[in-house]
Amino acid sequence: MLHEILLSLSGHPSPLLHTPPSPEADALAGITPPERQLLSSARHISDLNTNLIAYSTEISTTHSSTICRAVATAISSIHLAAFQRKVLQVEESILKNDADWVGAYNIVPLTAIMGEFQQWTRRLEWLWDTDYVCVENCLPSFVTGATAASMIFIGKSLNHVRAMNSTSSSSGGVAHVSAKLQELSALTLPLENSEFSKAVKAIRTSLSQNTLQKMLPLAKVSEMIQLLRDFFLLGRGEFAMALTHEADERIRNRWRRAGNLAYEKDDGLKNLTVKDGEVAAVLNRTWAVLVSMQGQHAEEDDQLELARSLIQLHLTKSKPPAALVTGRGLDVQAANVLAASPFRNMLFSVPAMLSLDLPSPLDMVISPSDLQLYSSINAYLLSLRRAHMRLTDLWKITSLRRHYPSPRGASDHAVTLRERWSDRSWLLRSTWTTASAAIFFLAETEAYFQTEIVKTLWDNFHAWLVPSQPQRSGRATPIDHHHSQPPSQHSHDPQTLSTAHTLYLRTLTHRLLLTQASFTDQLYALLQHIDHLVTHIHRLHSLFTSLDLEHDAGVVDAFVDLEREQSQVFSSLHDIQLKVKQGIDNVVSALRNLESDAAFLAEWDGQGLVDDEGEERGYVPCRVGGVDRLLMKLDFGSWLGGTAWEG
Incomplete structure (x- = not known):
């Protein structure tokens, strides 16, 4: 009974602490009314601890x-951890027969135990009670969502300037911001929405023009976003091919080593566990392959060297540790679908994903939530590329696919x-x-995603990010030369860049159908x-090779029945073929259901993505081909339908 009580206090619910439906049940269990009263107190503390653990x-x-995550982490690591140490301390004292706890005949009074935890009741109740709530109706009416985001960005920027030990020019920029702050004190009550937003925007513009442009130039931002496009969105196809090949080779080597150890030890299969060091070694080998592909006399690839220093490949838990920030373009349901995305398991059969060690100034534009989206998209696109490559590699097995006829006589x-x-x-x-058929499906799907979705959206966003200068035709007259102005550089401030980049990335996620669980599950x-088929x-x-050796050269393995195993593989292969065919039909059916879904079509058209409070020259995602274009490409015809497909 004591063990059950201590377990329940540690956060494991116990039926012993629940109130029985009738007093007779307590009498049958040998529990007196005073003991039931003490158990009710233990149940109250146990419920508080369990709820706090779950919700924190x-x-x-x-x-x-970020503040809520920090508070929840502090509750879990400080208060709940101290309570758990108290439970362990009481249990240790009882096991050591401490005289303060254990009386004559090894009897432990229940009142002494509950009295020790009584002081924790008030603290746990204080942590659990909702004394502080956020009521949106009580927010100031003159502060809009865009204005609040600008205020947060200003504070974040000033912290970056202070942390980076800014130069004198940056200090001058902060002085400009201090001068602009006087405009806030000049506002008269009651505050108007437009006047307050205009003052905050002036402060943000002053900070961007005088400080942030020197600390975070547009070329640096464009270089990092281009790196994410090339390596995370598979802009450089050789990186995806090399990474997939090295990962498959690593898995095959582990299976061979485990098979050899299985003859020596009974626990040979335990060596199949993938470790972080091996995953990192796969990425290092991938970089070596990419460097060797450049050639001996090729120019140095600066982007590749930058990627080698920033990109990491590591194992993750079943759910990624970083939280996706919901908002415009990404609701809670879509974030949950992305968090539960299973495509991270395809490369190593365990959750693994690419990540980027972002330098400090760039995190003002590219948030951790954006990097999480990049990792999810990369795992999604890389899974399609990997399946396509594994299927096409089957045609390289010439002895299995082609046999030359023997001559007559x-x-x-x-x-x-x-x-x-x-x-x-x-x-x-x-x-x-x-x-x-599977190759055709993967080729058309991957081509649609890469050319009509990823490339089109990237070209549109890059044109907005770095607008090309218009070409002036003809010779300039002296008057033209006198009145000519330098080319206008529409330099976007970091907050505008961050908002536009997040909108571009969330639009890309929706257009890739990554938030549609009905499609991604199928x-x-x-x-x-397809993996099982390969x-x-x-x-x-x-098996064919072993049978040929047995029939032609007399090489016999007495421990293996090759004929029986061949028949089993053929039977399993037939079942897998049916599953692949049915899987293709299920994916196409899911696409047809999305084509007729009004809510999905409204989301595809961008409703809810563009903010009405957006500023001028804000980024607006372009329209791309719909799901109907992909369905037209996947219209297999009679050779994948009807009797021909069933055969």
């Missing part, structure tokens, strides 16, 4: 506010080989048809079936 964990990992052995190859080709005909299931074909190829 959820808030510290998923809440959009050949020996009986040649006739036997020709019959064996013909039987295998006939058995694998439907397998190659299914693999071809696509992930299809990619898993694995079974490779296994069948190794």
Whole structure:
């Protein structure tokens, strides 16, 4: 009973502490009314501790506010940790037969235990009670959402300037901001929405023009966003190919090593666990491959060197630790879908993702939530590229796909080989048809995502970010030269860049259908079936090689029944083919359902993405091809439908 009480106080609910439906139940259990009163106090403390543990964990990992996450983490790491240490201290004293706790005949009074925890009741109740709430109706009417965001950005910028030990020019910029602050004191009551917003905007503009442009030039921001485009959005295809190849090679080596150890030890399969060091080694090997592809006399790739110093590949938990910030363009439901995205498991069969170690000034434009979106999109696109590559690599197994006919008048052995190859080709005909259909599906889907979605949105955003200068035709007259103005540089301030980049990234996430669970779940299931199909074909190829050695060279393995294993692989391969076909049909059906979904179409058109309070020259995402264009490409025809497809 004492053990049950201490477990419940530690946060594990126990049925012993629940009030029974009738007093007779307590009598049958041997619990007296005074003991039941003490158990009710223990239940109250246990419920408070359990609720605090659950909610503090959820808030510290998923809440959009940094302050809320910090408070929840402090509650968990300070107060709840101290309470847990108190429980362990009481348990240790009882186990050591401390005279303060254990009486005659090893009896531990329940009143002594509950008296020790009575002082924690008030603290836990204080932590649990909602004494402070945020009522949106009580917010000042003259502060809009855009104005509040500008005020937060100004404070963040000043902290960056102070932390970076700014130069004299930056100090002058802060002095300009101090002068602009006098405009706030000049405002008269009652404050008007437009006047207050204009004053805050003037402060932000002054800070951007005098300080932030020197600390965070546009070229530096453009370079980092271009790096994210090339390596996270697969702009450089050789990076995705090398990373996929090295990861697959690492997994194959682990299986070979585990198979060799299985003959020596019984726990050989335990060595299949992927470790962080091996994942980092895969990325290092990928960088080495990319450097070797440049050639000996090629110019140095500055972007590649920058990526090597910033990009990391590491294992993650089932859910990413960083929380996605919800807001315009990304609601709570979409954030939950992205957090539960399973595509991180495709590369190593365990959750792994790319991340970027962002330098300090650039985090004013690119937030951790944006980097989390980049990682999710990268895992999504990389899974499609990996499945496509694994399927196309099957055609490189020449001995499995192509057999040269023997000449007329050949020996009986040649006739036997020709019959064996013909039987295998006939058995694998439907397998190659299914693999071809899957390649067609992946090629068209990946081409649609990369060319019509990623490239189009990137070109549109990059044109807004770095506008090209118009070409002046003809020779300039002296009058033209006298009145000519320098080309206008529409330099966006960091807050405008951050807002536009977040909007671009969230639009890209929606257009890639990554927030549509009905589509991504079916696509992930299809990619898993394709992995199984490729694995079974490779296994069948190794069995064919072993059978040929057994029949032609007399190399016999007495511990393996190759004929029986071959029949089992063929049976499993047939089942996997049906699953791949059904998976393609399910994905296409999900696309057709999205095509007729009014809410999805409204979201696709950008409703709710563009803020009415946005400033002039704000970024507006361009329109791209809809789902109907992808469905037109995936219209397989009769060879993937009806009797031909079933065969």
